[in-house]
Amino acid sequence: MSTTICAATCRDGTPCHGRARPGDDMCFVHSETTRERRAAGQAAGGRGRSMIARTARYLPPALTPLLGSLVEAMEQVHTGAITPAQGTAMASLASACVRVYEMAVVEQRLESLVRGRVIDARAVERSMDDDTETSGDTPLD
Ligand SMILES: [Zn+2]
Numbered sequence: 001m002s003t004t005i006c007a008a009t010c011r012d013g014t015p016c017h018g019r020a021r022p023g024d025d026m027c028f029v030h031s032e033t034t035r036e037r038r039a040a041g042q043a044a045g046g047r048g049r050s051m052i053a054r055t056a057r058y059l060p061p062a063l064t065p066l067l068g069s070l071v072e073a074m075e076q077v078h079t080g081a082i083t084p085a086q087g088t089a090m091a092s093l094a095s096a097c098v099r100v101y102e103m104a105v106v107e108q109r110l111e112s113l114v115r116g117r118v119i120d121a122r123a124v125e126r127s128m129d130d131d132t133e134t135s136g137d138t139p140l141d
Pocket of ligand 1: 006008017018026027028029030
């Protein structure tokens with residue numbers, strides 16, 4: 001399979017290095033045949049950005065940049081700026097980041113639970129010591 005380079009010139013005046021689409025001399029970004037799909041992708045991008053803003057309110061701050069990168073990657077896959085395989089690799093890495101984050105949260109909660117139990121157990125021991133001191137050593141009459 002031969003790869004033809006896009007015949008278009010970019011906005012900055014440099015030649016496009018994109019891969020021409022089959023049966024076309026231009027890439028996805030420059031081809032007239034993909035104009036509607038690009039417009040739909042840009043609209044989806046706008047919706048994606050407002051979705052990021054809404055969703056980010058419920059995300060832990062550590063994961064907010066990840067969401068932005070993922071939505072950007074979705075747009076890039078849609079417009080052909082990155083390959084679907086690159087998008088899949090990003091999604092896979094993002095998924096791994098979320099799993100590590102979830103593990104850290106579970107560990108943190110477990111640790112605070114265990115710490116809470118240790119504190120509770122010490123409080124119970126102290127109160128038991130207090131009981132034995134008062135009831136055991138104090139004569140009743
Ligand atoms: Zn091009």
